[in-house]
Amino acid sequence: MAELVIYGIVLGSIISLGAIGLTLVYGIIRFANFAHGDFLTAGAYSALFMATVVLSWIGIPDSNFGSLSFGWRMAIAFPFSMAAVGCVAIVLDRVLYRKLRQKGSGPVLFAMSSLGAAFIIRMIIFILWGADSLFYKPGMLRPALELPLGIKIRPDQILMLLVVLFLITTLHFFLQKTKMGKAMRATADNMELALISGIDTERIITWTWGIGGALAAAGGILYGIDVQLHPHMGWNFLIPLFAATILGTIGNMYGALIGGLTIGIAQQVSTAFLLPTYKPAVAFIIMILILLIRPEGIFGGSSR
Amino acid sequence: MIILKAEDITAGYTEVDILHDVHIRVRSGEIVSVIGPNGAGKSTLLKTIFGILKPRNGNVTLKDEDITGLKPDRIVRKGISYVPQVDNVFPSLTIQENLEMGAFIRDDDYSQRLDEVYDLFPILRERSKQKVGQLSGGQRQMVAMGRALMLDPQVLLLDEPSAGLAPVLVSMIFEKIKEVNATGVAMIIVEQNAREALKMAHHGYVLAMGKNVLDDKGEAVLANEEIARLYLGG
Numbered sequence: 001m002a003e004l005v006i007y008g009i010v011l012g013s014i015i016s017l018g019a020i021g022l023t024l025v026y027g028i029i030r031f032a033n034f035a036h037g038d039f040l041t042a043g044a045y046s047a048l049f050m051a052t053v054v055l056s057w058i059g060i061p062d063s064n065f066g067s068l069s070f071g072w073r074m075a076i077a078f079p080f081s082m083a084a085v086g087c088v089a090i091v092l093d094r095v096l097y098r099k100l101r102q103k104g105s106g107p108v109l110f111a112m113s114s115l116g117a118a119f120i121i122r123m124i125i126f127i128l129w130g131a132d133s134l135f136y137k138p139g140m141l142r143p144a145l146e147l148p149l150g151i152k153i154r155p156d157q158i159l160m161l162l163v164v165l166f167l168i169t170t171l172h173f174f175l176q177k178t179k180m181g182k183a184m185r186a187t188a189d190n191m192e193l194a195l196i197s198g199i200d201t202e203r204i205i206t207w208t209w210g211i212g213g214a215l216a217a218a219g220g221i222l223y224g225i226d227v228q229l230h231p232h233m234g235w236n237f238l239i240p241l242f243a244a245t246i247l248g249t250i251g252n253m254y255g256a257l258i259g260g261l262t263i264g265i266a267q268q269v270s271t272a273f274l275l276p277t278y279k280p281a282v283a284f285i286i287m288i289l290i291l292l293i294r295p296e297g298i299f300g301g302s303s304r
Numbered sequence: 305m306i307i308l309k310a311e312d313i314t315a316g317y318t319e320v321d322i323l324h325d326v327h328i329r330v331r332s333g334e335i336v337s338v339i340g341p342n343g344a345g346k347s348t349l350l351k352t353i354f355g356i357l358k359p360r361n362g363n364v365t366l367k368d369e370d371i372t373g374l375k376p377d378r379i380v381r382k383g384i385s386y387v388p389q390v391d392n393v394f395p396s397l398t399i400q401e402n403l404e405m406g407a408f409i410r411d412d413d414y415s416q417r418l419d420e421v422y423d424l425f426p427i428l429r430e431r432s433k434q435k436v437g438q439l440s441g442g443q444r445q446m447v448a449m450g451r452a453l454m455l456d457p458q459v460l461l462l463d464e465p466s467a468g469l470a471p472v473l474v475s476m477i478f479e480k481i482k483e484v485n486a487t488g489v490a491m492i493i494v495e496q497n498a499r500e501a502l503k504m505a506h507h508g509y510v511l512a513m514g515k516n517v518l519d520d521k522g523e524a525v526l527a528n529e530e531i532a533r534l535y536l537g538g
Binding site (some may be wrong): 179182183185186188189190192193194195196197198199200 | 356376377402
């Protein structure tokens with residue numbers, strides 16, 4: 001059981017990375033970006049491309065760090081892929097969502113366009129890499145460490161948790177301490193007043209997409225390292241992402257973090273009683289329960 | 305010296321004009337109160353001056369510069385700040401962060417200005433780390449004014465600063481407005497609380513049905529019997 005909780009935290013931290021981006025974007029431009037799951041996929045495949053094509057061509061050695069399942073190639077590919085998907089998200093906003101904003105389109109148009117964008121991203125990945133599951137390191141043995149209480153955890157997973165912790169702490173300081181971060185929160189609070197104060201809200205929106213895309217990419221790569229890559233991987237994450245976002249109150253970054261961990265743990269623990277195939281259903285059931293019982297989420301309240 | 309001038313303003317939303325050939329003048333350092341019944345176009349006038357609405361006709365001049373049709377983010381840089389009637393704070397940000405957002409476009413060190421704003425509203429300094437969403441209506445109104453004052457504007461536009469406040473807070477906010485004005489900020493105040501607004505005003509404008517009805521010294525408008533009967537409740 002303790003082991004399932006730990007695996008749940010690993011899965012949950014990946015969900016959190018995606019959910020934080022989803023919730024930030026929702027907080028600022030008030031629409032549910034159905035393409036967000038596919039940002040995870042794009043990140044995972046972008047890192048695959050970097051590690052196996054670009055960096056191997058440059059001549060970066062393919063050796064692993066200690067008992068981890070990856071080495072310099074992944075360490076370099078990771079930040080570059082985050083940046084790449086951040087750019088993809090910004091470009092998507094420029095060519096698609098900004099146009100809709102300027103026309104004053106309704107939420108249904110936004111939702112449908114983001115569904116379309118999701119299909120486009122996924123189909124590009126299908127075309128380039130095919131429909132099979134892939135691994136960053138095929139055929140790797142990934143031995144687990146034995147911790148007290150009989151908990152088995154792979155060194156990869158410990159590092160993954162540290163990476164997530166680092167990313168979230170960095171984002172926290174960015175949002176709380178920097179001028180741009182504060183302006184992002186202000187714009188999410190009251191876009192009209194942000195404009196009146198002279199804040200360039202289009203620039204804020206660009207930053208938000210960049211950060212959301214980059215975090216989603218990180219989540220996708222970590223999932224790829226932990227499990228495997230598949231063109232549907234991000235799409236399958238969409239329900240957990242939305243469940244985490246709604247559970248933690250839409251627009252609240254810290255809520256998305258708690259929500260993501262909760263959903264991840266619930267999904268993994270459920271495998272003690274249910275077939276693992278039902279994992280996505282667990283997230284779906286939690287989402288429906290929140291919507292029925294407390295639609296404003298755990299952090300929702302009058303004072304926001 | 306006339307610092308802000310709007311002339312022959314015709315403006316409104318989409319197809320319908322709300323203002324018809326309206327004019328208003330503000331001299332430096334003075335309070336101008338705009339009163340009139342609901343729907344007279346008072347708030348529309350402020351929105352047009354601040355560039356939220358584009359006038360169909362007429363022009364707005366700040367000092368000698370034509371600022372007609374500029375967007376709010378340009379106008380705020382020219383030295384006009386605006387406090388909307390509702391949604392005029394960032395509720396999930398702290399008081400201090402709200403004031404910092406007021407100074408967003410300043411790249412210099414504005415700590416001195418922050419001190420001056422805190423001196424005007426000492427209660428805000430005490431609670432600077434508190435989220436604005438948790439404050440009372442009167443304190444929120446102070447945050448809203450404080451945010452707008454961070455740029456040290458030449459003209460401050462206040463839309464119904466006393467709306468929704470308890471009577472005791474109304475007089476407190478009007479006292480604060482006088483204090484702000486005493487620091488040399490000219491202002492246009494749109495108010496339902498017409499009598500109080502005219503008492504402290506150097507000049508008063510009466511609007512009705514989107515047209516100028518009267519403009520005169522504040523006390524002269526107050527003393528006008530017909531205005532008193534029509535708009536000040538007897």
